Amino acid sequence: MTSRTSQSSASGADSLAGLAADAYVYGYPLVFDVSMISAFMHKGFGSLAPTPFNQFGHSTKLATPDAHFVSVNNDTVYSIAQVDLSGGPVLLHVPDTAGAYYVLQFVDVWSNNFAYLGKRATGTEEGVWLIVPPGWSGTAPDKVRGVIEAPTAVISIVGRNACDSPEDMPRVHALQQRLTLTPLDTTTHRTGLPAPDPAVPEELRFYEQLRLWMANFPPAGPDQDYQERFQPLGLLEEGPTPYVNADPALVEALTEGLAAGKARVEAASNPPDDDGRTPGAWEANPHLFDYNLDHLGIGTIDAPQWKIADREAAYLVRAAAARAALWGNHGYEAVYAHTFTDSDGEQLNGSRSYTLRFEQPPPVESFWSVTMYDTPDYYLVANPAGRYSLGDRTPGLAYDEDGSLTVVIQRERPNSPGEAANWLPAPAGDFRPMIRLYTPKQSVLDGTYQLPPIVVKG
Incomplete structure (x- = not known):
């Protein structure tokens, strides 16, 4: 040991x-x-x-x-x-x-x-x-x-x-x-x-x-x-x-x-x-749930790249995973990425407005989304619009002519109809959004694909 x-x-x-x-x-x-x-x-x-x-x-x-x-x-x-x-x-x-x-x-x-x-x-x-x-x-x-x-x-x-x-x-x-x-x-x-x-x-x-x-x-x-x-x-x-x-x-x-x-x-x-x-970089760890070393059955991938080699180190990973994302999936089923800061390294907070611009859709076999959570509990954020997440299945999103998508993250509803269509409501205080990538492609798993940072709105 x-x-x-x-x-x-x-x-x-x-x-x-x-x-x-x-x-x-x-x-x-x-x-x-x-x-x-x-x-x-x-x-x-x-x-x-x-x-x-x-x-x-x-x-x-x-x-x-x-x-x-x-x-x-x-x-x-x-x-x-x-x-x-x-x-x-x-x-x-x-x-x-x-x-x-x-x-x-x-x-x-x-x-x-x-x-x-x-x-x-x-x-x-x-x-x-x-x-x-x-x-x-x-x-x-x-x-x-x-x-x-x-x-x-x-x-x-x-x-x-x-x-x-x-x-x-x-x-x-x-x-x-x-x-x-x-x-x-x-x-x-x-x-x-x-x-x-x-x-x-x-x-x-x-x-x-x-x-x-x-x-x-x-x-x-x-x-x-x-x-x-x-x-x-x-x-x-x-x-x-x-x-x-x-x-x-x-x-x-x-x-x-x-x-x-x-x-x-x-x-x-x-x-x-x-x-x-x-x-502002998103922390995406496809291997956050690799701490199971002993019982890998139907539907799992029993391979060294999906196991944490150091058993005792796995205990701390397991505890952190339970604390922040209990009952989350292995990375090959879904990857979860979160961030606490904007592109300047400042804590995300509802007193400011932000944008999250996807030049191209995240590479997934199924679908993707970005969801808003408060801190420190990581609960969904109540808001008058009743919108807690958005993604590629959200109806009415306003894409740019080049196919890119700009998500607007702020506390108040934007005045522009296009921005309002892409609005992800934020709480008054600090927050931590999470992006989920369902059945991610290899570029997500090997880290060659990088999610864009959240930028303070100009």
């Missing part, structure tokens, strides 16, 4: 506080992911109603600012299911989309993307798939197209159907109704998630969640070996929680480690100002 330097704080991983910081970075994706699963099941997301295990919850509209989910997209309509496999395999029926773009992304509770179904991965025809729990050794029914092996007993299926506009919703709604999950047998499945002891002090709640959920959803073997380091923190203790009336020295170390771990994840989620990039 590689050196700890990529994960350890300056104080060293051998101190309890340093070890606690490492544990935060390692465990943040699990805690955040399971928390989002619980939120989905009990509160829903935006127009997705609360939905129990082994059922799909469907968006009834494109995402709006009431969907409090980091970097939620406004290009596709979500169909999301939390799947429990503790009672055995589940059958998934997928309808024929008649060539229209869709993707079903399979994510374990450690936030690893481990399988894909959809236009890129498996085509758009109808089919039945079998989702099986870890270690399953049964026989699949004859009618299934394939077996999807889940790394954890609870997983998320994040479905996205391309939706061109509100008028396109009836087509999408009809597809949603034919997307179903059916347990293979009548064995009882769980109805909830393991709950942390409410007596644990709030400042230690993260570590109690991590302890509990690590035990219930063990990771791959090499990760289990790594987390053995966390024994001194009480994270591997079974049974009653060790965090009620814990030793003051441990409480101090965990508290310090929590703050240090958060700072490390936040720093990894935001590029440094002096990283050598051109001012």
Whole structure:
């Protein structure tokens, strides 16, 4: 195994506080992911109603600012299911989309993307798939197209159907109704998630969640070996929680480690100002979701160029990805690019007006979009126009005679009809837009294509 330097704080991983910081970075994706699963099941997301295990919850509209989910997209309509496999395999029926773009992304509770179904991965025809729990050794029914092996007993299926506009919703709604999950047998499945002891002090709640959920959803073997380091923190203790009336020295170390771990994840989620990039350059990392090294199934690309070689470095990448873009796709499915600054290197802010000029359309096989998010939450931005993104499928865009497209980014609606047609509303304060490139071409993946910077409007 590689050196700890990529994960350890300056104080060293051998101190309890340093070890606690490492544990935060390692465990943040699990805690955040399971928390989002619980939120989905009990509160829903935006127009997705609360939905129990082994059922799909469907968006009834494109995402709006009431969907409090980091970097939620406004290009596709979500169909999301939390799947429990503790009672055995589940059958998934997928309808024929008649060539229209869709993707079903399979994510374990450690936030690893481990399988894909959809236009890129498996085509758009109808089919039945079998989702099986870890270690399953049964026989699949004859009618299934394939077996999807889940790394954890609870997983998320994040479905996205391309939706061109509100008028396109009836087509999408009809597809949603034919997307179903059916347990293979009548064995009882769980109805909830393991709950942390409410007596644990709030400042230690993260570590109690991590302890509990690590035990219930063990990771791959090499990760289990790594987390053995966390024994001194009480994270591997079974049974009653060790965090009620814990030793003051441990409480101090965990508290310090929590703050240090958060700072490390936040720093990894935001590029440094002096990283050598051109001012205003978009940060597009096609390899942000390459941290899954152990379970790469149907629809994934199991190749060295799509894996982070240093396992411990992958933990920090995984945490940053969960923090800024939970449940995002591998780069070969979609590339996400964001920026915080304009071409002068200044923070983007709604007190100014900007333009984003595409001399030619971004090179994609499917479609592209640019979406507005606030900071620091990365939520969609409410605005009177009800426009949260625009892209090549947006009706009424005003292209120049040479085929270029100039997007106008500002808080107030432009007076010019042409600019108003290309207007992406901004919030009053700081913001971070994101460009999504669906099924990107090779020039995007290898970096030879560069997105244009956002420029202060003259």
